[in-house]
Amino acid sequence: MDEHLDSIALDELRRGEGSAAAREHLDSCEPCRAEADSLAGIVQALRDDDDQGRPVVPPEIDRQVLEVARRRAASIRAHGVIHRHRWLRPAVGMAIAAGALLSMRLSFDALPSPGSRAEKASGVAVTAQQTDLDGDGRVTILDAFALARQPASPSSEIEDERKRSVARIADLAVSVERGA
């Protein structure tokens, strides 16, 4: 290799990539080695600069993000696949969530039968007794946990239904909370 290395080739060598011929040239060519050194200096300067301005992420943010992760993981474990209304535009999703919430509020006063507006609107078949398990008047992820923690039934059918319900409640709680 007679020609000097271009900057892309020097960059590849910096990363331990590039051809044997290029490496050989670099080892024996003073000007290319000087170029390689200057590139290394530039890279170091960019890295130092990037490190400097970055804020420390407050633990509160970590906690919030990881809470979302925990909920998502719990839903997956409970149900495998979450049937979200991904195809809905946010405004439509919001309207449905609002409708579901309203129906549930109403249903706490007059216990509804299956097939309430909430079910039809959100596609989540749940009743008031099944959703607000801790009786705090709201459907939250805690209700899903409460159902998941109940003693196991020897009937596999009941167990399956319970798992499905945990997932539905978790899903509903998450979508209501997110307003989507």
Added chain:
Amino acid sequence: MTNRDEPDADLVDRANQGDATAFEGLYRRHRDWVVSVAMRLGADRDDALDILQETFAHLFDQFPGFTLTSQLRTYLYPAVKHRWLDIQRRRRTRVRLIRLISPPPPGPPPDSDRVDGGRLLATLTAEQREVALLRFVDDLPLGEIAAALDVPVGTVKSRLHAAIAAMRAAAAVSEKKVR
């Protein structure tokens, strides 16, 4: 449990099965980088932290059923960028003169012979800066940068080539000033 050497693809597999520690592993591994990218694009601290939360909420929303076809950062980069543009759009303010597009005015000359990264970046165009940072700071392969930016690899190479030339020139000037 996660260990530092576990590939993203394995963490993604476990997250798809509902393993909370895998979600946490992905978050801890890429958290600071997401904040960095947001700030490079021009976000201030608070916006960068909002973008961090939104980006990971969006990522987690892809599970189960998320398939990783390249490095996770290749997926996250456009997601961060999208959120930053969204914040700007929502505010309907004049597009803020972001660091990526409009470099800060050069400060006083450095008092050591150390090359100042900020000054080097200030000599680049937005596109050159983006490529230079993804390559030199984030260490992404050229193909992954192309995927993240949705441009051909040849374009990445030519931007990188131009960026190196410009930064070399700037570094040479500041070295002369120091001497």
